[in-house]
Each structure stands twice: as structure tokens, then as C-alpha cells.
Amino acid sequence: MNAVMKHRLFWPVVVLLALILVNTLSRPSFVSITVQDGRLYGSLIDILRNSAPLMLVALGMTLVIATRGIDLSVGAVMAVSGAVALQIIQDSGDAANPSVLAVAIGAGLLAGLACGLWNGFLIAVLGIQPIIATLVLMLAGRGIALLITRGFITTINSDPYKFMAQGYVVGLPFAFYVSLAAIAIVAVIERRTALGVLTEAVGINPEASRLAGVRARGIIWGAYAASGLLAGFAGLLYSSNIMAADANAAGLYIELDAILAVVLGGTSLAGGTFSLAGTVVGVFTIQTLKSTITFLGVPPAVTPVFMAAVVVLVVLIQSSRFRRWVGRLGGRLSVRSAQPVERTEVAS
Amino acid sequence: MMSTMEDAQPLVQVTGATVRFRSDTALDGVDFRMFAGEVHSLMGENGAGKSTLIKALTGALALDAGEVRLGGEVVRFATPHDAHLAGISTVYQEIDLLPNLTVAENIALGREPRNRVGAIDWAATRRLAHDALAALGLEIDPASVLGTHPLAVQQLVAIARAISTDVKVLVLDEPTSSLDFDEVAELFRVIRELKARGVAILFVSHFLDQVYEICDRITVLRNGRLVGEYLTTELLRIDLVQKMLGRSAAALAERQTFDAPDDDSSVTLSARGVTVLPGIADADVDLVEGEVLGVAGLLGSGRTKLARALTGVDRLEAGIIRIDGQERRLSSPRRALSLGVVYSSENRRTEGLIGELSVLENITLALQAQRGVLRRIRSARQRELAASWVEALDIRPPDLDRPVASLSGGNQQKVLLARLLALSPRVIVLDEPTRGIDVGAKVEIQNLVGELADNGLSVVFISAELEEVLRVGTRVAILQDGRVVDVVPSEGLTTDSLLAMVARSEGDEA
Amino acid sequence: MTSTQTVLTGELRAVTRPHRFMARHASWIPVFAAVGILVAMVVGAQLYFGKFLTPRLVSSILLDNSYLLILAVGMTFVILTGGIDLSVGAVMSFTGMMGASLLRQGLPSSVVAPTMLATGALIGLGVGVLVQYFDVQPFIASLAGMFLARGLGFVVSLNSIKVTDRPILWLQGTRLQAGSGWYITPTGIIALLVVLVGAGLLAYTRFGRTVYAVGGNEQSARLMGLPVARTKLLAYVVSGTCAGLAGVIFTAYTGAAYPLNGIGTELDTIAAVVIGGTLLTGGSGFVVGSMIGVFVYGMIKTIINFLGVDQSWTRITIGALLLLFVVVQRLIVARSARRR
Structure with a gap:
């Protein structure tokens, strides 16, 4: 039991299960899944489907955070990739043509990758702080997306494209398979090659990694490229869901949800050892939380208040100072124990 | 031992100072005193307890036992600022000023003169700074931004700030480590001026020449304990080094120069004129297959810098490195590793x-x-x-x-x-591989190093402990002021004779 | 020995003297650069459009950007300490919603406006406490503040609230003419006053100088006995208060409050501050520079209007300028690091 509790995924999973439990108790329909035309429907299925864009973005964010970085531009990148893809489809005039769709999807992904490479260049090569470097694209990205859509919200009508976000395969939403595939691919690349451990090494101790001959620059660059590519795909999913490229609304605040998902999953913002499984749990937690808030009758627009509460709670729990403070409070209530003053300084 | 000034009342009197870090005792019952108007040096190798004593004196660290008296009164400082207010000011090696603000502000910050409405009176602030600088005979534009000045000037500004309150004791922690010769002379002029004004100055430096030039008395620490307090004029340089390293009387052994092996094929790595400033200048080293080259030198002689230069960690400013006779540019640790040249840093936690x-x-x-x-x-x-x-x-x-x-x-x-x-690897450079390790593990690692050489590796073994340099090294390179001044076979050498070589300076030759 | 000494002092002096102006005013150079960019834009636009720069245009740039100017002043304080405040846009929006709602309930503006300022200050205080006392990264702490304010804005109302309060509308509607097309509104005057007060605080008070000290080197500032904690906290309070005031001004400007107001404004503000020459690592920059940065921002918007091209070019141009400044800052920092 103790070993289970000490596992790094213990608390994230407990939080997710608790959230599901609360929902189930307050509305038993939450866990009910109905079958209609061979497709599954229900709140849980919705969560699986709707979480796909966030899942992709959060996976990329996990890699970036593991290198001690952050990527604020993911929402803007989503806007760009969606705009590129939909504009190509719209301009082609043949929205059902598979080769047009293939080109559009390919171009959207390439746009995302290019954005990621750009971020990586600023950070890994020029040495600009990640927050600022990605802020540049966060600012300019939506403008670029608007340029691509010529200032309008591009809408298309293409059933195959719609399938990405809204279609079903073997009873489950296609978007869920996209999530699964992304998780699997990222996990394989990180854990079946040496990328994962080298990324962690760079995130924990950049200087020691350099001395051990690790190519930090390439690894950091790669993390941002991956984040851009995944955000690009998320942008396609988003545009497929609403069948429109809305440069202003696409992926709005998703960078914050993604960061939150990563942190909820137990990966520290200070970089280093990361947990993809934790991020997956974190994404489902956030999506469930959003669904809960909606169910409680709170207008979706007020969701940020709850998110603020969660952010504060999570960062406070991560803050050693807060834990010490709580510990002291607890100590005062129980038996007073004379604790030796801890010295952090080292003799020299 | 305590020779003069017995009659005078010490300005600073530390008795039984003890500081523990978890299980380690960094300072163990040390007594220390300083008189007004003297320049006092605190000497010791790494880990001797110098920094800890300074921190305890200046309020950066609390004593676990013992007391500090200033002018006869027992004092306790919660912060360095408290100590500063009481008259004990410190100028650290890493200058603790604000490079983004002006010289005047750095001197006056926190007590800027203000006018009637409570706004800072900049003219008066500049005047105050100008006066503080002028008192030291310095002409620095108070309105200039501190960061635009060379380090030496920043150091002098730090001193000006430190003494602009009613300073009684001035602690200078390695103030000269990044200054050139002229700048050191300027600093010494200021120190003499302060001394004439009756300030007690604690001067900590690993440059023996400077200590002998400026200091009146020397207190030596070793392993957190007091070794003794001496008048500079009565303590021979060689004796000082012995006391720091813990050796008995020296015997200048006959030394023979070891010729580099004629057989070029066995040289794995050869470095010529290697320079990385500040630290090492024009250093030559030859590493031979199956041999351990010990490196001996005092703190600040460039031991670590040499290791980093040989292994691609720091880029060379001048000099060439040949590996198996072929000239190679070690542009990064990665490159060096791929050529079989590996480095183990003295900072295991941060760089290893x-x-x-x-x-x-x-x-x-x-x-x-x-x-x-x-x-x-x-x-x-x-x-x-x-x-x-x-x-x-x-x-x-x-x-x-x-x-x-x-x-x-x-x-x-x-x-x-x-x-x-x-x-x-072919070449392995070990910088202080046994530091902070218990005795058993130490011997294991020393033996391991020997085995590595037996297996054909070239090993560079750097240590502050001469005993182990001798024990492990086949030959020993003597490092002084960033140069390899000599390479001698360790056979027949004693720690004392090695010590003599390490401590010798041009002035001592006679 | 004496003779060498005089020579040496002379040498040291020689190092400090020739670049006396640079040595004193190095940190103003980015501000001059921003002024240069502003002038270049104006001259370019004048040449391109023939008739561009008019008193009306200059007046309207101040009018249209007075809220941004106020936000930028507050942001400058925070960035100078080495922090960042992402909450300002949302706080501006929320205080606007709250104020509009209170006004609708019949409270006088003399009560409502101070309440809005106090609310902004309170949120700033919360962010500051998280940063200073719980070691939360400024980015995350102010993010929480942003979420909170955004959500609270929607709690007040999901729809736009029209403001009919006379004193508030007076702030915007009154145009104090100065002949030949020059005019200024009370909102503009307030914004300029905020700049003045901000600049004065930073240049002439111990609090202001401590802001610079904390941004320069927090550890050193603490060793010097400066009140680091209080100063950092206050910087966020200043930023929050400015956001509250911007809420008043923006409400007056649009004549209504809408919960979606100010989305992305925090980014515009940060961009303006950085373009105005404030170093994101803290310790160097000026409120006056941030004002120039806001004017650059306003000028870009105006020129893009004149060109008749899509407004999205504004964000792209701002992003590009931000990049340019950040890269240049990075190069400067790298160079000074090498010199050390």
C-alpha cells in the first residue's frame, strides 16, 4: 500500500477518481454510456473526445517543460495551422477531394512544425528566455493566422475533414484514437530511444549534461519542434470540430490548460524528470473538471475562476514554503517537538 | 606564539567559535582576534574554515558555540546588514553591488539624503558618494553606472560603500582574485590608507606574495581548527605553507628534473602553450600511456583550469593540443569525449x-x-x-x-x-576525485586510479593533498601561477620535498 | 612606489573618463532606440501618405491608448523587479465590469472609481503574496490572477453593461481644445499624470530605487539591508492599482463594460514595455520608455489603419519589434557577460 501511495501517479489519479466520483454521486447519468447506431455516447465519451486537442498540446508541453522551458505559443500555433489547412481547402473549391485534404493537413502540420522550429531556434541557439521567445509567436501568431484567413473566419463544408474531430471508429470517437496515437508515438520516441533520459538530464542539470557530452541544443530545439507539431495537429482537430478557422478563438488559453495539465500530472515546472502518463491523467482531470463546472450550471465563461482556484492550489502544494508553513501550523496543534534548525548553507 | 600587542585591547575577539553543518564540524572552537589599525590575514586551504569564520563574524551565519566581541562587547548579528551597522563591513569576491545602478547609489543606497518632501536629493547623494570616494583618493564619476566600470573599480566602490558608514572592521574576501597587477597596487594603496585611519582589515587571499606584502599578522586555520597566529615578519613562507597543509619541518630535497619520455609513440596527449585567462598561461603537459601524472599546486595555481582546458570544457585562448601526435581542436566536452579524453569535475553535484x-x-x-x-x-x-x-x-x-x-x-x-x-577513454583527467570522501573509499579510488594506468590509460590526478598526489602519481607536475614549472618523478620524493617545490617562489630561491 | 601609484590612479581614471556620457546614460540607449523607431515610423508615414502627422492624429493616439499607457506604467514596476504580470488585461476588464455593475445599481462614481482601484490593488497584492511568500513563479502567480479576474468578470455579467454615469463619460467626452486640432481628454491627462507619478516614484523615492536594486540583484539588495519583500509586493500592488485605473479609463473610453474586453492586452502591455527599453530580466528601464513603447504601438496601429490593410498586421509588427528588441537585449547582455 505504501509503495502505491509513494508512486508519483498516486495523487494525480486520486484527484481524477475523486472528481469522477463526485460527478457520479451528484448525477448518476455521468457514468452511463449509451449505444446508438453502434456508437457510444455519454459524458465520459465526450471527455475522451473533447480532450484530444488539449492532449496533443499537453504532450508537447511536457517535453518542453522537461527541458526547463515553457511554450506559450501553442494556442497561436493552433490558430495558424487551422487557418492554413482550412484556407487551402476553401481555396481549392473541392472540399471532398482526398488529395486536397491530404495537402491541407500536411501543410497545417508543417506550419505547426515551422512555428516550433522557430521557437526552438530563439531559445536553443540565441539563448532567449523561453517565456519571452514564445511570447513573440504568441503575439504574432494570431495575426499571421488572420492574414492567412484574410481577416475572416474561414468556414468549410467537408465531411471527410469533419470526421477528424466528430467521426466515430468502432464505436469510439476518432479524435480519441488521435489522442491515443499521439500518446503512443511520443511515449515510444521518448522511451524507446534515448531522447527521454537525455531530455531529463538536460532539464535537471544542463552543465553536467554538457560535460557528459549531451547535445543539449539539439534536444531543446527538438522539444519545441515537437510541441509546435503537436499544437499544429491540435489546431487541425479544433478547426475540424467547428469546421471553421477562427484565428481569435482557436486554442485560446490552451497554453494555460496544458501547463496546468502537466503540473497536475506531477511534472515539475522546474524541469527534469517528466511523466507522460501523469500528463494524460492531468488532461483528463482538467477536461472532467470543465465538464463538472458545466454540469453545475456555471456558465462556461466562469470556468476561469475554478481554474484559478486549481492553479493556486496546485502551485501552493508544490511550494515547499507553503508545505513548511502548513507543517508548522500542524506542529503547533499537535505535540511541540523541538526540531533542529535546518541549515542549507554548506561549509567551504 | 602571541608575540606583540598583548597589552592592547583587541578590537575583535572571537572565542571558541564552533559551527556545525549537520554532522560536519566546519569550525571547531576557533579563537581569533584583530586589533585596530592592522591588516590581518586568514590563511588555510579549501575547507579549512576560512569562509565559515568570516560568515560567523559578519552575521551571515550563526555560531553554534562561542562568542564574538567587538570593542569588548558581546555582539550577535542576525544579518550581514546588522553587522554592517555595527561597524563590520564585508567586500566579497563576487562583488555584492548592483551593476545596474550608479556608483553614487551603490554607495548611498538605503540612506540617500532626502529633501523636505521626502524625495531623494540626487545632488546631495552624489556629493556624499564623491566624498566617500575622495576619502580613498579615488576619482570615479559618481553619476556613472557601476556596471560600465572594470571589476577593479567596482571593487573599490564596494570598499567605499563598506567604509562610508562608521566602519571599524573591513573584511576583504579574495579581493584580488580578478585584478591585474596595477589594480592590486591601487587596492593596496587604499588598504594602507584605511589602516592609517585605524580600521582593522581582514585580508583573505590565496596569493602568498600579496599576503606577505600587505599583512601584519596571519592566522592559520586547518580542518576547522586554529593552527596559530603569527607575525608576518616572523613566519617564513615555507613554514606558512606547512602549517596550512599540516606538515612538519621542511627538508629541501635534492630534486632532479625528469625528461619527457623520448619515445614519442607512448605520449597520448601533449599540450603546448595552453592558455585560458585568468587561470592558466602558457602551460605545457605531456601525458604518457599507462602513467598517472599527479598535479600539485596551491589553491589558485590553476589546477582546475588546467584540467578544464585539457578536456575541452573551456576553450583555449592560445596553445595547441595533440592527441597521438595529431593536432586536435577540443571545441567542446563532447568532442573531447569522442577523442577519448574525459574529465571528472571537482564539483560532483553541479558539474558531474x-x-x-x-x-x-x-x-x-x-x-x-x-x-x-x-x-x-x-x-x-x-x-x-x-x-x-x-x-x-x-x-x-x-x-x-x-x-x-x-x-x-x-x-x-x-x-x-x-x-x-x-x-x-584514452586519457582521464580527475580533479579532486577524493574530496569529501571517507578514508576507506579514498584508498579504493586511489588504488583504482593505479589500476587504470596499469591498463594503459593516461591519468591526470589533481589533488590538494600532496600525500595522495605522491602516492598515486608516477610523475608529478608542479603548478604555480597557471604554469607547469616542473615535472618530477614521484619516486624518491617526500611530501616535504614536494611541498617545498610547490611553495617556492622566485623570492625564496635563495 | 609613490610614483607608480599616481600613474596607476591615472590609468584607472583614464578607463572611466572618455565615455562619460555612455557610462552615465547607458540604460537610456534602448529608450533612444525606441524614440528613433517612433520618429522613423512617423517620417516614413509622412513621406508615404503625404499628409499623415496632424495634431488631431497625435491627440487621438494619446486618447486611444491612455488605458494601455496606464497598464504599461504598472507593468514597468513589475518587470523592473524581474517579474511579470499577466493579469493586467483581465483585471482591467473585471474592474470595468464591476464598476459598470455598481454604477447601474445607482452608486455614485465617487465611490465606484476608488473601489475599482482598490479591487485592482487587492488582486495585485494576492499575486505579490504568492510570488514573494510562497516562491511561486511570477508567471504562474499572475496567471492565477488572470484566470480569477476573467472568471469574476463573467460572474458579474455575461453581457455588456452600458455606462450612463455622467462623471465617467465626462472623462472621455470632454475634449479640451488647444487650437489647430490639438485636444486632450481627461483620460489622457490622467494617463500622463500616471506616467509622471510613476517616473517620480522610480527616480526619486527609496521604494523606486529599491525596485531597481531588486531587479539588479535580489541577493545583493537583501545583503544591503533593503526591504526586498515589501518592495516586490508593492510592485505588484502598483501594477494591480494601475490595472484598476485602466478599468475606469477603458470603461469611459468604450462607454460600456464587456467581459471579453482586454483579452491579449497583457501581451500588448508587455510588448510596449519591452519595446520601450525595459530589460525583461529586471533592473533597467524607465516609465518614460514604456510611454514611448505605447506610442510606438499606437503609431503602428494608426499606420496600419492608414494603409487600409488588415489590423492583424498590428500584432505581427509588434511581435517582430518585440523580437528585435529581445534579440538586441540578449546580445547586449551576452557582451557584458563576456567582459566580466
Whole structure:
């Protein structure tokens, strides 16, 4: 039991299960899944489907955070990739043509990758702080997306494209398979090659990694490229869901949800050892939380208040100072124990 | 031992100062005193307790036992600022000023003159700064931004700030380490001026020449204990070094110069005119197959800099390195590693191990980095490899999945060695591999180094402990002021004779 | 010995003297650069459009950007300490919603406006406490503040609230003419006053100088006995208060409050501050520079209007300028690091 509790995924999973439990108790329909035309429907299925864009973005964010970085531009990148893809489809005039769709999807992904490479260049090569470097694209990205859509919200009508976000395969939403595939691919690349451990090494101790001959620059660059590519795909999913490229609304605040998902999953913002499984749990937690808030009758627009509460709670729990403070409070209530003053300084 | 000034009342009197860090005792019942109007030096090797004593004196650290008296009164400072207000000011090696603000502000910050409405009176502030600088005979534009000045000027500004309150004691911690000769002379002029005004100055430096030039008395610490207090004029340089390192009377042994091996084929790495300033200038080294080259030199002689220059960690400003007779540019540690030249840093935690990663991951890290991201070493092979090194080096506990930070110092060092040895290197440079390690593990590592050489590696073994340099090294390179002044075979050498070579300076030759 | 000494002092002096102006005013150079960019834009536009720069245009740039100017002043304080405040846009929006709602309930503006300022200050205080006392990264702490304010804005109302309060509308509607097309509104005057007060605080008070000290080197500032904690906290309070005031001004400007107001404004503000020459690592920059940065921002918007091209070019141009400044800052920092 103790070993289970000490596992790094213990608390994230407990939080997710608790959230599901609360929902189930307050509305038993939450866990009910109905079958209609061979497709599954229900709140849980919705969560699986709707979480796909966030899942992709959060996976990329996990890699970036593991290198001690952050990527604020993911929402803007989503806007760009969606705009590129939909504009190509719209301009082609043949929205059902598979080769047009293939080109559009390919171009959207390439746009995302290019954005990621750009971020990586600023950070890994020029040495600009990640927050600022990605802020540049966060600012300019939506403008670029608007340029691509010529200032309008591009809408298309293409059933195959719609399938990405809204279609079903073997009873489950296609978007869920996209999530699964992304998780699997990222996990394989990180854990079946040496990328994962080298990324962690760079995130924990950049200087020691350099001395051990690790190519930090390439690894950091790669993390941002991956984040851009995944955000690009998320942008396609988003545009497929609403069948429109809305440069202003696409992926709005998703960078914050993604960061939150990563942190909820137990990966520290200070970089280093990361947990993809934790991020997956974190994404489902956030999506469930959003669904809960909606169910409680709170207008979706007020969701940020709850998110603020969660952010504060999570960062406070991560803050050693807060834990010490709580510990002291607890100590005062129980038996007073004379604790030796801890010295952090080292003799020299 | 305590010769003069017995009659005068000391300005600073520290008695029985003791500071413990967890289980280590950094300072053990040290007595220390300073008189007004003297320049006093605190000497000792790394870990002798100098910094700890200074921190205790200046309020950066609390004493676990003992007391500090200032002008006869017992004082306790909660912060360095409290000490500053009481008249004990410190200027650290890393200048603790604000380079983004003006010289005047840096001197006056926190007590700027204000006008009637409470706004800062800049004219008066500049005047105050100008006066403080002028009192030291310095002409620096108070309105200029501090960061635009060379380090030497910043140092002098730091001193101006330190003494602009009613200073009684001025602590200068390694003030000259980044100054050139002229700048040091200017600093000394200021120090003499302060001394004439009756300020007690604590001057900490590892440059013996400077200590002998400026200091009246010397207190020597070793391993956190007081060795003694001496008048500079009565303490020979060689005796001082012996007291710092803990050796008895010296015997200047007959020394013979060792010729570099004629057989060029056995030279694995040869460095000529290697220069990385500040630190090492024009250093020559030859490493021979199957040999341990010990490096001996005092603190500040460039031991670590040399190691870093030979292994591609720092870029050379001048000089060439040949490996197996071929000139190579070691542009990065990665490049050096691929050429079989590996380095183990003296800072295991910050420059060696990845603390949160496991023993296994740490051992395989460099090899994996060499192979590249895609050619991952299979898990089973990783485990086999790591396990074989854990067994070969007797790393304890033999748990491959434990975070390396939880291991003891000696075992951490072994993990670092295992990482480097897994690369099958030709040249291995070990900087203080036995520092902070218990005696048993120390001997193990020393023996291991010998075995490595027996297996054909060229080993560079750097240590502040001359005894182990002699024990491990086949030859010993003597380092002074960033130059390899001599290379001698260790056979027939005693620690005392080696000590004499290390401590000798041009002035002592006669 | 004496003779060498005089020579040496002379040498040291020689190092400090020739670049006396640079040595004193190095940190103003980015501000001059921003002024240069502003002038270049104006001259370019004048040449391109023939008739561009008019008193009306200059007046309207101040009018249209007075809220941004106020936000930028507050942001400058925070960035100078080495922090960042992402909450300002949302706080501006929320205080606007709250104020509009209170006004609708019949409270007088003399009560409502101070309440809005106090609310902004309170949120700033919360962010500051998280940063200073719980070691939360400024980015995350102010993010929480942003979420909170955004959500609270929607709690007040999901729809736009029209403001009919006379004193508030007076702030915007009154145009104090100065002949030949020059005019200024009370909102503009307030914004300029905020700049003045901000600049004065930073240049002439111990609090202001401590802001610079904390941004320069927090550890050193603490060793010097400066009140670091209080100063950092206050910087966020200043930023929050400015956001509250911007809420008043923006409400007056649009004549209504809408919960979606100010989305992305925090980014515009940060961009303006950085373009105005404030170093994101803290310790160097000026409120006056931030004002120039806001004017650059306003000028870009105006020129893009004149060109008749899509407004999205504004964000792209701002992003590009931000990049340019950050890269240049990075190079400067790298160079000074090498010199050390």
C-alpha cells in the first residue's frame, strides 16, 4: 500500500477518481454510456473526445517543460495551422477531394512544425528566455493566422475533414484514437530511444549534461519542434470540430490548460524528470473538471475562476514554503517537538 | 606564539567559535582576534574554515558555540546588514553591488539624503558618494553606472560603500582574485590608507606574495581548527605553507628534473602553450600511456583550469593540443569525449552527476550521448553494463535504480568514474576525485586510479593533498601561477620535498 | 612606489573618463532606440501618405491608448523587479465590469472609481503574496490572477453593461481644445499624470530605487539591508492599482463594460514595455520608455489603419519589434557577460 501511495501517479489519479466520483454521486447519468447506431455516447465519451486537442498540446508541453522551458505559443500555433489547412481547402473549391485534404493537413502540420522550429531556434541557439521567445509567436501568431484567413473566419463544408474531430471508429470517437496515437508515438520516441533520459538530464542539470557530452541544443530545439507539431495537429482537430478557422478563438488559453495539465500530472515546472502518463491523467482531470463546472450550471465563461482556484492550489502544494508553513501550523496543534534548525548553507 | 600587542585591547575577539553543518564540524572552537589599525590575514586551504569564520563574524551565519566581541562587547548579528551597522563591513569576491545602478547609489543606497518632501536629493547623494570616494583618493564619476566600470573599480566602490558608514572592521574576501597587477597596487594603496585611519582589515587571499606584502599578522586555520597566529615578519613562507597543509619541518630535497619520455609513440596527449585567462598561461603537459601524472599546486595555481582546458570544457585562448601526435581542436566536452579524453569535475553535484536520475542512467549517460539519441542502448544491455561497473567499482548499495543523489560521496564519485570509463577513454583527467570522501573509499579510488594506468590509460590526478598526489602519481607536475614549472618523478620524493617545490617562489630561491 | 601609484590612479581614471556620457546614460540607449523607431515610423508615414502627422492624429493616439499607457506604467514596476504580470488585461476588464455593475445599481462614481482601484490593488497584492511568500513563479502567480479576474468578470455579467454615469463619460467626452486640432481628454491627462507619478516614484523615492536594486540583484539588495519583500509586493500592488485605473479609463473610453474586453492586452502591455527599453530580466528601464513603447504601438496601429490593410498586421509588427528588441537585449547582455 505504501509503495502505491509513494508512486508519483498516486495523487494525480486520486484527484481524477475523486472528481469522477463526485460527478457520479451528484448525477448518476455521468457514468452511463449509451449505444446508438453502434456508437457510444455519454459524458465520459465526450471527455475522451473533447480532450484530444488539449492532449496533443499537453504532450508537447511536457517535453518542453522537461527541458526547463515553457511554450506559450501553442494556442497561436493552433490558430495558424487551422487557418492554413482550412484556407487551402476553401481555396481549392473541392472540399471532398482526398488529395486536397491530404495537402491541407500536411501543410497545417508543417506550419505547426515551422512555428516550433522557430521557437526552438530563439531559445536553443540565441539563448532567449523561453517565456519571452514564445511570447513573440504568441503575439504574432494570431495575426499571421488572420492574414492567412484574410481577416475572416474561414468556414468549410467537408465531411471527410469533419470526421477528424466528430467521426466515430468502432464505436469510439476518432479524435480519441488521435489522442491515443499521439500518446503512443511520443511515449515510444521518448522511451524507446534515448531522447527521454537525455531530455531529463538536460532539464535537471544542463552543465553536467554538457560535460557528459549531451547535445543539449539539439534536444531543446527538438522539444519545441515537437510541441509546435503537436499544437499544429491540435489546431487541425479544433478547426475540424467547428469546421471553421477562427484565428481569435482557436486554442485560446490552451497554453494555460496544458501547463496546468502537466503540473497536475506531477511534472515539475522546474524541469527534469517528466511523466507522460501523469500528463494524460492531468488532461483528463482538467477536461472532467470543465465538464463538472458545466454540469453545475456555471456558465462556461466562469470556468476561469475554478481554474484559478486549481492553479493556486496546485502551485501552493508544490511550494515547499507553503508545505513548511502548513507543517508548522500542524506542529503547533499537535505535540511541540523541538526540531533542529535546518541549515542549507554548506561549509567551504 | 602571541608575540606583540598583548597589552592592547583587541578590537575583535572571537572565542571558541564552533559551527556545525549537520554532522560536519566546519569550525571547531576557533579563537581569533584583530586589533585596530592592522591588516590581518586568514590563511588555510579549501575547507579549512576560512569562509565559515568570516560568515560567523559578519552575521551571515550563526555560531553554534562561542562568542564574538567587538570593542569588548558581546555582539550577535542576525544579518550581514546588522553587522554592517555595527561597524563590520564585508567586500566579497563576487562583488555584492548592483551593476545596474550608479556608483553614487551603490554607495548611498538605503540612506540617500532626502529633501523636505521626502524625495531623494540626487545632488546631495552624489556629493556624499564623491566624498566617500575622495576619502580613498579615488576619482570615479559618481553619476556613472557601476556596471560600465572594470571589476577593479567596482571593487573599490564596494570598499567605499563598506567604509562610508562608521566602519571599524573591513573584511576583504579574495579581493584580488580578478585584478591585474596595477589594480592590486591601487587596492593596496587604499588598504594602507584605511589602516592609517585605524580600521582593522581582514585580508583573505590565496596569493602568498600579496599576503606577505600587505599583512601584519596571519592566522592559520586547518580542518576547522586554529593552527596559530603569527607575525608576518616572523613566519617564513615555507613554514606558512606547512602549517596550512599540516606538515612538519621542511627538508629541501635534492630534486632532479625528469625528461619527457623520448619515445614519442607512448605520449597520448601533449599540450603546448595552453592558455585560458585568468587561470592558466602558457602551460605545457605531456601525458604518457599507462602513467598517472599527479598535479600539485596551491589553491589558485590553476589546477582546475588546467584540467578544464585539457578536456575541452573551456576553450583555449592560445596553445595547441595533440592527441597521438595529431593536432586536435577540443571545441567542446563532447568532442573531447569522442577523442577519448574525459574529465571528472571537482564539483560532483553541479558539474558531474544528474542527481535525480538513477545510478543506471547516470552510468550510461555519456555512452548514450556518444551513440546519439536514436541508437538507444537496449535496456538489458544498459542494466548489464551498469551492473558490471557497479560490481567492478564496488558501488554501494548495488541498487541500479536508486537516485544517484542518495548515494554517499565516495559512491557518487565511483558512479561518475563508471560513466567515464564506460566510454573506454584514452586519457582521464580527475580533479579532486577524493574530496569529501571517507578514508576507506579514498584508498579504493586511489588504488583504482593505479589500476587504470596499469591498463594503459593516461591519468591526470589533481589533488590538494600532496600525500595522495605522491602516492598515486608516477610523475608529478608542479603548478604555480597557471604554469607547469616542473615535472618530477614521484619516486624518491617526500611530501616535504614536494611541498617545498610547490611553495617556492622566485623570492625564496635563495 | 609613490610614483607608480599616481600613474596607476591615472590609468584607472583614464578607463572611466572618455565615455562619460555612455557610462552615465547607458540604460537610456534602448529608450533612444525606441524614440528613433517612433520618429522613423512617423517620417516614413509622412513621406508615404503625404499628409499623415496632424495634431488631431497625435491627440487621438494619446486618447486611444491612455488605458494601455496606464497598464504599461504598472507593468514597468513589475518587470523592473524581474517579474511579470499577466493579469493586467483581465483585471482591467473585471474592474470595468464591476464598476459598470455598481454604477447601474445607482452608486455614485465617487465611490465606484476608488473601489475599482482598490479591487485592482487587492488582486495585485494576492499575486505579490504568492510570488514573494510562497516562491511561486511570477508567471504562474499572475496567471492565477488572470484566470480569477476573467472568471469574476463573467460572474458579474455575461453581457455588456452600458455606462450612463455622467462623471465617467465626462472623462472621455470632454475634449479640451488647444487650437489647430490639438485636444486632450481627461483620460489622457490622467494617463500622463500616471506616467509622471510613476517616473517620480522610480527616480526619486527609496521604494523606486529599491525596485531597481531588486531587479539588479535580489541577493545583493537583501545583503544591503533593503526591504526586498515589501518592495516586490508593492510592485505588484502598483501594477494591480494601475490595472484598476485602466478599468475606469477603458470603461469611459468604450462607454460600456464587456467581459471579453482586454483579452491579449497583457501581451500588448508587455510588448510596449519591452519595446520601450525595459530589460525583461529586471533592473533597467524607465516609465518614460514604456510611454514611448505605447506610442510606438499606437503609431503602428494608426499606420496600419492608414494603409487600409488588415489590423492583424498590428500584432505581427509588434511581435517582430518585440523580437528585435529581445534579440538586441540578449546580445547586449551576452557582451557584458563576456567582459566580466
